[in-house]
Amino acid sequence: MPISAIIxxxxxxxxxxxxxxxxxxxxxxxxxxxxxxxxxxxxxxxxGFIQQQTIGTVGLPKGTxxxxxxxxxxxxxxxxxxxxxxxxxxxEGDNDQQTIPGFRYGACFVDARAMSIALDQNEYLIAxxxxxxxxxxxxxxxxxxxxxxxxxxxxxxxxxMQEPTAEPLGDIVLELATELNMILCKSSFELSQxxxxxxxxxxxxxxxxxxxxxx
Numbered sequence: 001m002p003i004s005a006i007i008x009x010x011x012x013x014x015x016x017x018x019x020x021x022x023x024x025x026x027x028x029x030x031x032x033x034x035x036x037x038x039x040x041x042x043x044x045x046x047x048g049f050i051q052q053q054t055i056g057t058v059g060l061p062k063g064t065x066x067x068x069x070x071x072x073x074x075x076x077x078x079x080x081x082x083x084x085x086x087x088x089x090x091x092e093g094d095n096d097q098q099t100i101p102g103f104r105y106g107a108c109f110v111d112a113r114a115m116s117i118a119l120d121q122n123e124y125l126i127a128x129x130x131x132x133x134x135x136x137x138x139x140x141x142x143x144x145x146x147x148x149x150x151x152x153x154x155x156x157x158x159x160x161m162q163e164p165t166a167e168p169l170g171d172i173v174l175e176l177a178t179e180l181n182m183i184l185c186k187s188s189f190e191l192s193q194x195x196x197x198x199x200x201x202x203x204x205x206x207x208x209x210x211x212x213x214x215x
Contacts, residue, residue: 026109032102048138058134073108
């Protein structure tokens, strides 16, 4: 898969939504240790790659466009996997080389808002790749959005510095404030009774309603 150009930059998470273009396929990428990233693939690249997989040739782009689906995303999985291998060989910095490996296709984002919610790390590595399909029959951009991995430095004695460990997710969840809404029972009222109800009025519940809840 020829990559004609690659641009690397770092970007804060609140600026990621600017990367999404109309009609792009938004793929969720799963990495090692629970890391989450994304791949934005323009429609021309998606349709060209699917043509290459299904009929063996890539035609010129057509004017009509269709909505992209989960099936399109799944069929682009080999493309995404191959790109990670190629891009990792093209990078020079230690941090960039640590960031790229270990990612794979996970799912398809519903929209840009869902992507922004999932990508909650402070800083991300942005790799803009310009691809050529079938000797230039199709050309388009793929943007990889990956959480930045910082390579630990070394102590004065030459040993590797240890990164601070994150608080276990289970402990964080247990400390969250929650609100529980439930249906304890159902009651029937005549219209005349409903008309007599007032704000703050208390309704009687069956005696065994809480016993049923516990059991």
